[in-house]
Amino acid sequence: MIDQFLEGNKIFIEKDYKENREHYLSLSRSQSPKTLWIGCADSRVAPERITNANAGEIFIHRNIANVVPVHDWNFASVLEYAVAHLKVHNIVICGHSECGGIKALDKDMPDSYIPLWLNNAIEAKTRVDARLPPPKTTEEAKQRLTEMEKENVHLQIEHLRTYPLVKKAESEGKVKIYGLYYILETGILEEIK
Numbered sequence: 001m002i003d004q005f006l007e008g009n010k011i012f013i014e015k016d017y018k019e020n021r022e023h024y025l026s027l028s029r030s031q032s033p034k035t036l037w038i039g040c041a042d043s044r045v046a047p048e049r050i051t052n053a054n055a056g057e058i059f060i061h062r063n064i065a066n067v068v069p070v071h072d073w074n075f076a077s078v079l080e081y082a083v084a085h086l087k088v089h090n091i092v093i094c095g096h097s098e099c100g101g102i103k104a105l106d107k108d109m110p111d112s113y114i115p116l117w118l119n120n121a122i123e124a125k126t127r128v129d130a131r132l133p134p135p136k137t138t139e140e141a142k143q144r145l146t147e148m149e150k151e152n153v154h155l156q157i158e159h160l161r162t163y164p165l166v167k168k169a170e171s172e173g174k175v176k177i178y179g180l181y182y183i184l185e186t187g188i189l190e191e192i193k
Contacts, residue, residue, distance in 0.1 A: 024055065033059040035090040036082035038156070040066045045096045045182055050189055059086055065101025065152060066093055067120040068159040076163070083165050083175060091160065091175055094189075095153040096182040102149050120159070124152035153179040153192050 017024055033056060037047045041062045048058060061078040069075050082088045095102075101118060105125040109115050128147045135141040157179055160166055169175040179192035 020054075027056045031056050031059070031086065033057055033082075033086060034088060035059065035092055036061065036079070036086075036088045037092045037094060038062075038066055038068060038160075039092075039094040040064065040096055040099060040101065042096060042099065044184055045094070047094070050182055050187070059088060064114065064117055065099060065121050066095050066156060067101075067117065068093065068156040069117075069120050070159050070162055079160075079163060080165060083169050087174075089175060090178060091166070092178045092180055093153050093156045093160065094180040094182060095149045095192075097146065097149065097184045099145075099149050099152075102145065102152055105148065121152050121155065124148050124155045127151050127155075150179075150181055150192055153181060 035058050037058045037060045039045060039047055039060065039062050041064055047053065047060055047062075048055070051058070059078075059082050061075060063075075082091075101114075102121065102124070104114060104118055105122060125148055128144060128151050132144055132147065135144050157177055160177060161170070166175065166177075170177060180189055181192050182189050
């Protein structure tokens with residue numbers, strides 16, 4: 001696999017880096033992304049690919065189920081750096097279809113860490129289950145999953161707004177917060193209101 005990555009890097013250098021050398025050289029000196037992207041670690045949902053963004057345009061934090069944990073130093077340091085130092089103008093939380101993390105909310109898992117992490121998303125399941133009857137068909141089960149994935153984006157935006165630096169930046173009009181949802185089956189990225 002490493003050989004494949006190194007070969008891929010050679011292709012990147014020939015097809016992209018050399019053609020955009022000045023852009024990459026400027027990125028070697030500093031970065032000024034306009035957006036902090038909080039997304040799922042799912043390998044099928046690469047932010048730069050699904051948005052056609054260039055290197056340096058998005059500051060990215062990814063984890064299982066695009067969670068915004070309320071008490072996590074790793075996340076908080078990324079958030080603080082993005083808002084206070086990089087001065088991003090936008091914060092995006094992006095969920096996606098067929099999210100394994102959200103599917104796991106319905107499972108009793110023997111794992112040590114994943115269930116603890118997913119406690120940050122369990123309220124999304126609770127909210128959807130309060131709105132929808134238990135699914136009776138495959139289609140209803142798929143719709144419930146989609147609702148949970150989208151509700152999780154809303155929940156994580158609520159978590160994001162508990163951070164004082166986000167509250168302040170948003171109230172001063174320095175930051176806008178967006179929820180997005182990526183549909184694997186179609187490639188479509190849609191805004192969640």
